[in-house]
Structure formats: C-alpha cells, structure tokens
Amino acid sequence: MTGLKEVLLKEQGRLENIIAAVKRQLENTPPGSLRISTSKNGISYYHYQITDKGNGTYISRKNNDLIQKLAQKTYNEKVLKYAEKRLQYVKRLADSYDDNGIEGIYEQEHPGRQKWIHPIEPTWKQRVDEWLKEEYQGKGFKETDPFIYTERGERVRSKSEKILADYFYSHNIPYKYEHPLYLTGFGIVYPDFTVLSQRTRHEMYWEHNGRMDDPAYARKAVKKLQNYEKNNIFVGEKLILTYETEQSVIQTKDIERLARKYLV
Missing domain, CATH: 3.40.1350 (Trna Endonuclease; Chain: A, domain 1)
Structure with missing residues (x-):
C-alpha cells in the first residue's frame, strides 16, 4: 500500500529542492542585514554589518536594489533554517514509517498460526479475494x-x-x-x-x-x-x-x- 510513506518522500524531495534553491540565492547576497526604523515620517532602511557600532548605514530610496537584496536575504535565511529543521524530522519519520506495518505483522506469522488469527484489518490478499468473489x-x-x-x-x-x-x-x-x-x-x-x-x-x-x-x-x-x-x-x-x-x-x-x- 502507498500512503503516508509516499507523502513523506514527496515532502522530503520538496524540502530538498527548496533548500538547494535558497542556498543558490544566498551565494550572491551582500554582507550584513537590513535594519528597519519606523517613525511618524515613515519607514527608514539601514544597512547593518557586524563591524558597525551604531545603527548601520542609511540606505537611500534610490538604492532600492540593495534594500530588496537584504530583505530577501533575511527571508531566505529564515526559510533555510526552517526547511533544514523540517527536513531532518521528515527524513527520520520516512525512514521509520511503514505503510504496511500492521499487515506485515500478520504476513510474518507462521502459516499454522495465521489460520487461527483474524487480522485487525484485512490483508491486501484477503481484500482482493473478497472483491473478486x-x-x-x-x-x-x-x-x-x-x-x-x-x-x-x-x-x-x-x-x-x-x-x-x-x-x-x-x-x-x-x-x-x-x-x-x-x-x-x-x-x-x-x-x-x-x-x-x-x-x-x-x-x-x-x-x-x-x-x-x-x-x-x-x-x-x-x-x-x-x-x-x-x-x-x-x-x-x-x-x-x-x-x-x-x-x-x-x-x-x-x-x-x-x-x-x-x-x-
């Protein structure tokens, strides 16, 4: 049976693609981060770097390209952190999850024992046999x-x-x-x-x-x-x-x- 296992593997592939795409985008981003200051006069943007002692360097609205790149960088870093954490969880779950686990318990029993057991859920073979009858x-x-x-x-x-x-x-x-x-x-x-x-x-x-x-x-x-x-x-x-x-x-x-x- 294909069920949650397939969903987990698809999600794993989706997250891996997201991580790869985000890492590619982060390769060409400027150093530092974007600091935003809000006042009654509106929103001001500053380019903050680790070496800065103050609030960073004011970014003129004429330099929208730098604002966009720094804003995108912050977003991408958050997405990357979340996606990597979620990928680890999905991988662990996918590795341990078996859609047919309950059915497998019955199938692994000795035939001499199987004939005395009523499975909690019909096995695939039992389902097929009844359906074809x-x-x-x-x-x-x-x-x-x-x-x-x-x-x-x-x-x-x-x-x-x-x-x-x-x-x-x-x-x-x-x-x-x-x-x-x-x-x-x-x-x-x-x-x-x-x-x-x-x-x-x-x-x-x-x-x-x-x-x-x-x-x-x-x-x-x-x-x-x-x-x-x-x-x-x-x-x-x-x-x-x-x-x-x-x-x-x-x-x-x-x-x-x-x-x-x-x-x-």
Whole structure:
C-alpha cells in the first residue's frame, strides 16, 4: 500500500529542492542585514554589518536594489533554517514509517498460526479475494459482436480490451470487466474495467476509448466523461483513460505507465 510513506518522500524531495534553491540565492547576497526604523515620517532602511557600532548605514530610496537584496536575504535565511529543521524530522519519520506495518505483522506469522488469527484489518490478499468473489451481471453481447477471449477466459469486445485485460491478469492487478456503475443523472454505465488499486486500496475505473477518430464515437465518449465528472469521478483520481485511433493504437508501455502511476 502507498500512503503516508509516499507523502513523506514527496515532502522530503520538496524540502530538498527548496533548500538547494535558497542556498543558490544566498551565494550572491551582500554582507550584513537590513535594519528597519519606523517613525511618524515613515519607514527608514539601514544597512547593518557586524563591524558597525551604531545603527548601520542609511540606505537611500534610490538604492532600492540593495534594500530588496537584504530583505530577501533575511527571508531566505529564515526559510533555510526552517526547511533544514523540517527536513531532518521528515527524513527520520520516512525512514521509520511503514505503510504496511500492521499487515506485515500478520504476513510474518507462521502459516499454522495465521489460520487461527483474524487480522485487525484485512490483508491486501484477503481484500482482493473478497472483491473478486462478488457476482455481477455485465452488459452482455450482441450476436454480431466478435468472439474475443482473454487469458482469464472471459469474453471482451475488442482486441485492445483483451490487451488491457491480459496485462492486468499477468501483473496481478485485480479487475472486473464491465461491472455496472450507476451515475446520477445518467443511469447505469459499464466501465470497461473496474480495477482495485493497491496504491490506494480503492476502486478505480479504466475506460478505453478505441475509436476517437470517429466523430460520433468521440462525442459519446466526451458525454460519458462529463457524466463521470458530474458524479465526482475525475481523471487521475478515480478514472483512468486510454485512447486509440486507426493510426495510433494502444501500446503495452502506455498501459504500464498508467498502471505504475495509479495502481501498483
């Protein structure tokens, strides 16, 4: 499962980028700091350095460039201090955190002990097994539909759907073909594939749009996508889309890229 661990690693990368950017900016900053004095006549700026015995050297408003650089320097130094402190904390947490820690306790038990244990949370395998056991009525086929079967032995409507199904099957990605889904304001739809994401432990829908160079087909696909969005099913969150035309057919590398991003 990918959860907090991934968030922590992303935050670690973000902080490292911030630290690197701030350090680059600090390389070319003038020495000293900016002192600000406020009076009824307004704000005055002074360039203060360690060697100064007084309040520093007054900066004329004509020298706004120096004011900006010193102000930016102070800000950058504060950001750097905070980011470095936070990075240390995030690194420690990321190194010690395991998203699958509780599940791992059960998995590491002896099989003879496992059969007597009821896990506090279902393991991924138990979740998948229960999910796949669910019976449902698919869309059905017309007499004119081609006879195309997947490696799992189910009938699909196109060679591209077979490629997708066979990829899921060979890579142990749990899926259901044309499982009915009710969309408010539209009715029952049959997503090409309903898949169970190991990354999020939630269902996602994978729609393959195979004839996008056919205007009528494309309009229908767009309408379907709009109805998904009206039901809070958005691309990249709960919906995965692939496309095809006569000149551009689906490639296994495209399926693999999306599966790695959203499913495994």
